[in-house]
Amino acid sequence: MMKNTQPLARVALLAAAFGLATAPFALAADEGSVARGGRLYDKWYKETNQEAPKEAHPLYPKDASYAEKPNANWRCKECHGWDGKGADGAYSSGKHFTGIKGINGMQGGDPAAVVAVLTAPAHGFGDLLSDVDLTDLANFVVHGDYGYDAYVADGKIVGDAENGGQVYRTVCANCHGAEGKLPKEMPPLGSLVGNPYEVMHKVLNGQPHEAMPALRAFDHQIAADVIAYIGAELPAE
Ligand code: HEC
Ligand code: HEC
Structure with missing residues (x-):
């Protein structure tokens, strides 16, 4: 009997009838957040209107090409590559080589786990970026589809x-x-x-x-x- 069904249950019934997922309000990734995360991955300090750090990022290898350039070696892309594959991708050799792994292992994963990586002392972004910034970055890492x-x-x-x-x-x-x-x-x-x-x-x-x-x-x-x-x-x- 459809007559007395509550609106929510009706949506669920409809979803079931069309073979859709049973959680009708589960949203796809917010593309605005993913895109902003992409701009932060590129140059987070520009996107957030800050000065670039003055000291090298602690995870950047001392003997790699951009060791003396904090404005380069603090960019996510400098360590993890535009393709997100790190040392397994376009940065496997040449002046951008660092030997650092990609971010692609966390594609499709849990954004909260990415935020945890970014705010841990090794990456040190907890004091530099807001919760919104960190969420956008995590959404990019998880949903960015950057392999191309x-x-x-x-x-x-x-x-x-x-x-x-x-x-x-x-x-x-x-x-x-x-x-x-x-x-x-x-x-x-x-x-x-x-x-x-x-x-x-x-x-x-x-x-x-x-x-x-x-x-x-x-x-x-x-x-x-x-x-x-x-x-x-x-x-x-
Ligand atoms: C509202 C203005 C605007 C529109 C529309 C726009 N861009 Fe841009 N774009 C910019 C600005 C400003 C920059 C940064 C310029 C700079 O850094 O000197 C830029 C930078 C770029 C860059 C990076 C350049 C670099 O130095 O790395 C690329 C690539 C690019 N745009 C491509 C495009 C393409 C393709 C389109 C259309 C799909 C587009 N843009 C539409 C304003 C715009
Ligand atoms: C100076 C180099 C460097 C910069 C800059 C950097 N990372 Fe990393 N990142 C690393 C290293 C090294 C690891 C692996 C070891 C670790 O987790 O500490 C890593 C690991 C990660 C991982 C976990 C990957 C996995 O599968 O375990 C993610 C996600 C990540 N980084 C995202 C980012 C984002 C987003 C930014 C920019 C806000 C960023 N990183 C900036 C060096 C860097």
């Missing part, structure tokens, strides 16, 4: 440049200009596509402490298409 392997082949982003051009001209050109040489002093967008994981990260999550939109809530293929367009059509200098 489906969109990368031979070190380049694979996408439909024609579709990407339509997106570029409507979403990006207002700020970056038709040629990708604006705003401010930034290098031309056409020169940045050589690092597919970094550019995917920026396009999906936005730029720390800037008004740039994050495309994360759309299908990632749209971001890949825009990057394919930038690589194919915009000048590198």
